[in-house]
Amino acid sequence: MTLEAIGEFLRDRNVSGILELLEAQKMEIAAKQRELKITKRKLERRIQSIKDALGSPIDEIQLVTLDKQKFLLLETKLVNPDNDDLEMAVQELEKNQKDSLVFLGKVGLSILKNHLKEGSLETYDFVFFDA
Secondary structure: OOHHHHHHHHHOOOHHHHHHHHHHHHHHHHHHHHHHHHHHHHHHHHHHHHHHHHOOOOOOOOOOOOOOOOEEEEEEEEEOOOHHHHHHHHHHHHHOOOOOOOOOOOEEEEOOHHHHHHOOOOEEEEEEEEO
C-alpha cells in the first residue's frame, strides 16, 4: 500500500475505502506470488541443468530431448564474437524480458543449418536465452 493511499484513507476514513485498499493490496500480493512462483521454477530448472551438466561425460556427443521451453531470440549476425559482443547481445535481449526477476545465465548461440552444411562455423545467426 502506498503512502499516498494511506494518506487518502486517513483524510477520508470510511469502511468502504479501506476495503477497496485492502482488496487492491490483496490482488497485488497474489500477482507477486505468481511471479515469484514462476521465478522459483526457473531457478529449480537451472539448478538441475547445472547439476546434470556437472555429471555428464566430457567430449561425448549426446542426443537429448528437452521439454518445450520459451526463449528470447535476437536475430543478429555475430562473426567470431568476443565477450563484449556477447554482452551487448545479452543486454539487448534483457530489454525484451519484462516478466523475469532474475537472469539465469543460460545464453546460447545458434548457427543456421545451411551455414553448418557449408562449414561456416565462425558466424552465429542468433543469440538466445531461456525466458
